[in-house]
Amino acid sequence: xxxxxxxxxxxxxxxxxxxxxxxxxxxxxxxxxxxxxxxxxxxxxxxxxxxxxxxxxxxxxxxxxxxxxxxxxxxxxxxxxxxxxxxxxxxxxxxxxxxxxxxxxxxxxxxxxxxxxxxxxxxxxxxxxxxxxxxxxxxxxxxxxxxxxxxxxxxxxxxxxxxxxxxxxxxxxxxxxxxxxxxxxxxxxxxxxxxxxxxxxxxxxxxxxxxxxxxxxxxxxxxxxxxxxxxxxxxxxxxxxxxxxxxxxxxxxxxxxxxx
Amino acid sequence: xxxxxxxxxxxxxxxxxxxxxxxxxxxxxxxxxxxxxxxxxxxxxxxxxxxxxxxxxxxxxxxxxxxxxxxxxxxxxxxxxxxxxxxxxxxxxxxxxxxxxxxxxxxxxxxxxxxxxxxxxxxxxxxxxxxxxxxxxxxxxxxxxxxxxxxxxxxxxxxxxxxxxxxxxxxxxxxxxxxxxxxxxxxxxxxxxxxxxxxxxxxxxxxxxxxxxxxxxxxxxxxxxxxxxxxxxxxxxxxxxxxxxxxxxxxxxxxxxxxxxxxxxxxxx
Numbered sequence: 001x002x003x004x005x006x007x008x009x010x011x012x013x014x015x016x017x018x019x020x021x022x023x024x025x026x027x028x029x030x031x032x033x034x035x036x037x038x039x040x041x042x043x044x045x046x047x048x049x050x051x052x053x054x055x056x057x058x059x060x061x062x063x064x065x066x067x068x069x070x071x072x073x074x075x076x077x078x079x080x081x082x083x084x085x086x087x088x089x090x091x092x093x094x095x096x097x098x099x100x101x102x103x104x105x106x107x108x109x110x111x112x113x114x115x116x117x118x119x120x121x122x123x124x125x126x127x128x129x130x131x132x133x134x135x136x137x138x139x140x141x142x143x144x145x146x147x148x149x150x151x152x153x154x155x156x157x158x159x160x161x162x163x164x165x166x167x168x169x170x171x172x173x174x175x176x177x178x179x180x181x182x183x184x185x186x187x188x189x190x191x192x193x194x195x196x197x198x199x200x201x202x203x204x205x206x207x208x209x210x211x212x213x214x215x216x217x218x219x220x221x222x223x224x225x226x227x228x229x230x231x232x233x234x235x236x237x238x239x240x241x242x243x244x245x246x247x248x249x250x251x252x253x254x255x256x257x258x259x260x
Numbered sequence: 261x262x263x264x265x266x267x268x269x270x271x272x273x274x275x276x277x278x279x280x281x282x283x284x285x286x287x288x289x290x291x292x293x294x295x296x297x298x299x300x301x302x303x304x305x306x307x308x309x310x311x312x313x314x315x316x317x318x319x320x321x322x323x324x325x326x327x328x329x330x331x332x333x334x335x336x337x338x339x340x341x342x343x344x345x346x347x348x349x350x351x352x353x354x355x356x357x358x359x360x361x362x363x364x365x366x367x368x369x370x371x372x373x374x375x376x377x378x379x380x381x382x383x384x385x386x387x388x389x390x391x392x393x394x395x396x397x398x399x400x401x402x403x404x405x406x407x408x409x410x411x412x413x414x415x416x417x418x419x420x421x422x423x424x425x426x427x428x429x430x431x432x433x434x435x436x437x438x439x440x441x442x443x444x445x446x447x448x449x450x451x452x453x454x455x456x457x458x459x460x461x462x463x464x465x466x467x468x469x470x471x472x473x474x475x476x477x478x479x480x481x482x483x484x485x486x487x488x489x490x491x492x493x494x495x496x497x498x499x500x501x502x503x504x505x506x507x508x509x510x511x512x513x514x515x516x517x518x519x520x521x522x523x524x525x526x527x528x529x
Contacts, residue, residue, distance in 0.1 A: 029439070032440045032443060035440070035443060050315055052314050176284065178285055178288040181288060181289075185291070192299075192302070196303065196305070
């Protein structure tokens with residue numbers, strides 16, 4: 001375990017140094033990430049300013065969902081999601097072999113290669129939004145925080161599973177940068193209160209393609225709207241993660257190259 | 261003139277064939293477009309519960325707005341900024357500087373070829389999905405004006421993006437600037453939410469910026485009525501305004517292009 005953290009720290013140091021070579025680009029990219037992540041909350045704000053609302057959800061409650069979404073991305077993107085980009089470029093260039101030769105598991109090496117300190121900027125936008133949303137709501141109970149913590153881990157598991165599925169797909173569908181569009185479009189369902197969808201669709205979003213677990217379910221726990229039946233959502237997230245790991249390794253077996 | 265048109269045709273056709281090799285890349289829109297629209301459908305259906313109109317839109321008009329904006333976007337989509345910045349950063353621009361055709365015209369011809377393929381792979385299928393699956397009204401109120409407006413939007417989107425791409429001649433790595441600018445452009449164009457949802461003072465600013473002519477104006481021309489910042493303009497007058505804005509943008513782009521060419525130096529690749 002100590003070795004794993006040493007590897008992560010070492011790669012992060014190198015990546016930060018690399019980014020510092022283009023400091024203005026780095027800081028602009030962080031600002032952009034923050035601005036980009038605040039886009040959906042801005043639309044929510046504009047809708048509520050017009051006098052409309054999501055039925056049964058106050059502005060702060062709706063923003064809490066989007067804040068949780070931002071926080072989850074702020075952790076998952078710099079750590080796991082970079083593997084999508086690294087698989088995309090390394091497989092296209094034929095240099096993925098170099099990761100396979102290193103004395104660590106291929107999945108870990110792919111994750112390490114994709115570590116992206118720039119994406120930590122998302123934590124800022126998610127954190128600010130989360131704090132702002134909470135400031136307009138009654139303080140959550142202790143049980144709510146415990147439940148939230150567990151479901152937030154489930155949220156990270158779902159995002160990790162998504163990055164594994166997309167990364168695995170790129171072993172076959174070489175060089176298609178549009179996997180990001182697929183991710184953005186599918187997960188956009190998870191940025192709004194689940195109650196705006198039909199009941200059957202909510203079930204689909206929680207147990208089959210669990211985008212609802214990314215933000216809606218953890219936020220509901222914090223608002224005291226979710227019972228312990230959300231354990232089912234946690235199990236769905238765990239299964240989704242296992243499916244992602246199995247899928248990634250199966251797709252890796254299909255990877256071929258001529259030596260980079 | 262005939263030779264220039266011939267060259268544009270040849271470049272467009274070559275781009276068409278080049279991208280046809282990556283048609284699955286484009287075909288992803290068949291999933292992404294309807295999924296985004298489905299999200300909009302659920303959002304606005306919920307928001308309109310208990311209210312008939314919101315900032316001048318009924319639910320049906322709101323869904324039409326997003327449906328029309330999406331299909332227009334498939335016709336006018338552009339990445340001239342990315343392409344130009346890549347050419348400048350890698351030094352490959354020098355090969356274009358040597359050609360007997362300005363690069364902006366070459367890029368425009370490429371866009372024509374790329375969007376011709378997009379018309380068949382993205383626009384037509386998504387138009388049919390929106391029309392028959394989601395029941396979005398996709399027939400323009402005034403077809404001739406709509407065609408002209410979309411053509412002008414095609415040019416405006418290209419010229420705005422090309423100007424962003426030209427910043428690469430002054431900045432070493434302009435990726436950050438490009439992404440910030442494009443995000444602001446998409447917001448100001450009304451791609452995410454109709455511009456009438458913005459506060460009054462913001463609408464007044466947006467009215468005088470060129471970005472509304474990329475998405476908001478062609479979509480409103482398609483619908484047949486226009487309102488922004490308290491101004492209601494008839495469709496012929498609006499299209500005339502769009503012609504003026506496009507011409508102004510063309511002048512700005514050409515000025516920037518010549519300034520960039522004076523600045524450019526290359527040592528071969």
